[in-house]
Amino acid sequence: MIKKRHFYIVIGVLLAGFIVGSFLDLQINQAIYSQGNMFGVIMASFGTYPCYAGLSFAAGGLLVTSVKKKDLHIIFKILSWGLAALGYGLSVWLGSKDVPSVNGFNNDALELPFTIANIFVFLGFAALGFIVCNKGDENKLWSALMVMAVIFLLALLPTSFLIKLVLHRPRYRFVVNSGEIAFHNWWESYGAYEEYINKGHELYGVTITKEEFKSFPSGHSGSAAIMMMVLPYLSLFFNKLKGKETIMFYIGFGWTLVMMFSRMLVGAHFLTDTCMGALIVVVVFYIGHEIATRKGFIYKDEYHPQQEATVQQ
Numbered sequence: 446m447i448k449k450r451h452f453y454i455v456i457g458v459l460l461a462g463f464i465v466g467s468f469l470d471l472q473i474n475q476a477i478y479s480q481g482n483m484f485g486v487i488m489a490s491f492g493t494y495p496c497y498a499g500l501s502f503a504a505g506g507l508l509v510t511s512v513k514k515k516d517l518h519i520i521f522k523i524l525s526w527g528l529a530a531l532g533y534g535l536s537v538w539l540g541s542k543d544v545p546s547v548n549g550f551n552n553d554a555l556e557l558p559f560t561i562a563n564i565f566v567f568l569g570f571a572a573l574g575f576i577v578c579n580k581g582d583e584n585k586l587w588s589a590l591m592v593m594a595v596i597f598l599l600a601l602l603p604t605s606f607l608i609k610l611v612l613h614r615p616r617y618r619f620v621v622n623s624g625e626i627a628f629h630n631w632w633e634s635y636g637a638y639e640e641y642i643n644k645g646h647e648l649y650g651v652t653i654t655k656e657e658f659k660s661f662p663s664g665h666s667g668s669a670a671i672m673m674m675v676l677p678y679l680s681l682f683f684n685k686l687k688g689k690e691t692i693m694f695y696i697g698f699g700w701t702l703v704m705m706f707s708r709m710l711v712g713a714h715f716l717t718d719t720c721m722g723a724l725i726v727v728v729v730f731y732i733g734h735e736i737a738t739r740k741g742f743i744y745k746d747e748y749h750p751q752q753e754a755t756v757q758q
Contacts, residue, residue, distance in 0.1 A: 446744045447677055447690050452731045455673070455698055459724040466716030471628050474617045478712050485711030489665060490549035492704050496668040497536035499675035501567040503593050504532035505574030506682070510587035513579070517587070525587070528594045536567040547656050548665075548713055577682050588742040589681045592733060596674055600729040605664035613658035618712030631661045631717045663714045663722035669704035670726035673697035674734075681743060 466473065479485070511517060511525035540563045545555035578586045612631070620628050676693035680686040686693065705719035714722075737743045 446738070447694050447734065449731075449735075451691055451694055452727065452734075455694075455727055456724065456731070459720045459727065463717050463720040463724065466720060467630065467632075470630065470715040470717055471617075473716050474709055474712060477706075477710055478617065478621070479710050480618065480621075480712065482710050485707045485713075486549060488704060488707035489546075489711065489713065490544045492707065493543055493665060493668040494540060495700070496671040496675070497540050497567060498570045499593075499671065500532045500597060501536045501570035502574035502577075502675075503590050503597070504529040504536075505571035505576075506578035506586060507532070507574075507590045507594065508571075509575045509579045510583040510590060513583040514587050525591070528591075532594065532597070533567060533571050536570075537563045540567065547654075548711075581682065585743075586681065588737075589678065592737040592742050593674065593678060596730055596733040597671065599733070600671065600674075600726040601664075601667060603662075603725050605667060608662055609659040609664070612661050613655075614661040614715075614718070615658050616660045616713055617709075617715060619657040621712060631715070631721075660714055661718045661721065662725060663705070663708055663718040665708050666701065666705045666714070666719040666722035667726045669701040670697070670723040670730075672700050673727060674730045678743075 507525045507529040511522050511529075517525075537560065541556055541560040543549050544559045545552050578590070614629060614631055615623075617628075673694055674697070676697045677690035679693065680688070680690050701723050705714075705716075705723065708714040708719055709716060734743075
């Protein structure tokens with residue numbers, strides 16, 4: 446079980462980075478930018494795969510626990526099956542999009558082979574979730590998996606899709622290559638880019654797409670931050686990991702920091718983008734974790750409100 450103070454530490458670090466980036470975004474990117482850096486390309490292509498693997502694992506677990514849970518109402522069974530199918534489908538689809546995209550290897554020909562490969566790769570993680578959860582207490586595990594599914598959706602939707610549709614911040618690599626589009630801070634209006642965003646526009650012989658205006662917040666950083674939830678929660682499924690939740694939480698944080706750096710390295714994001722992407726996920730995780738713990742959906746036998754209150758004081 447993760448103590449509150451560890452959430453506060455991580456949130457504090459990300460907030461500090463966001464504040465610093467609000468003043469020094471451009472200077473930081475100018476100092477570390479490395480166009481086409483292979484480490485950054487590989488992280489952009491495959492760094493999200495651990496997140497998708499966790500999503501597939503949860504999908505397999507939801508499937509088997511909802512079948513075994515005899516007292517589960519048919520509506521919740523259908524909901525569980527739908528979430529399981531959605532989780533596995535998103536893993537395959539998103540993983541297949543990352544590799545060939547302009548953020549990855551920028552080669553559309555890679556989409557089909559990686560789609561086929563990911564069908565089997567993530568099916569393996571779904572099968573692992575099915576097998577592991579089939580051996581455990583379906584009541585406890587189903588509750589934990591539902592909590593994970595809700596956090597996944599509420600955390601990733603804003604960072605990967607929704608906010609980007611409203612705030613069209615140009616990526617640093619576009620600022621560098623455009624020659625005429627000035628740098629903008631995260632809070633400034635991007636109305637001047639409407640021609641680029643809505644219609645596509647040719648600049649110096651290159652067609653500019655909407656993808657170049659999805660800098661804020663960083664979806665890759667948000668996906669990496671999901672590991673701060675997935676890794677500690679594995680203790681609910683693997684007894685050997687019990688008591689190691691805090692260590693796993695910080696391993697996930699370390700992975701997030703590596704992803705954040707890699708996204709700035711290749712000019713895909715600024716510091717404020719990466720900090721906000723991770724921050725949204727951590728805050729959603731914190732709120733979801735607190736509610737689920739207090740309501741007894743997870744760590745039911747380990748949570749003692751009076752004892753924790755004493756520790757906090």
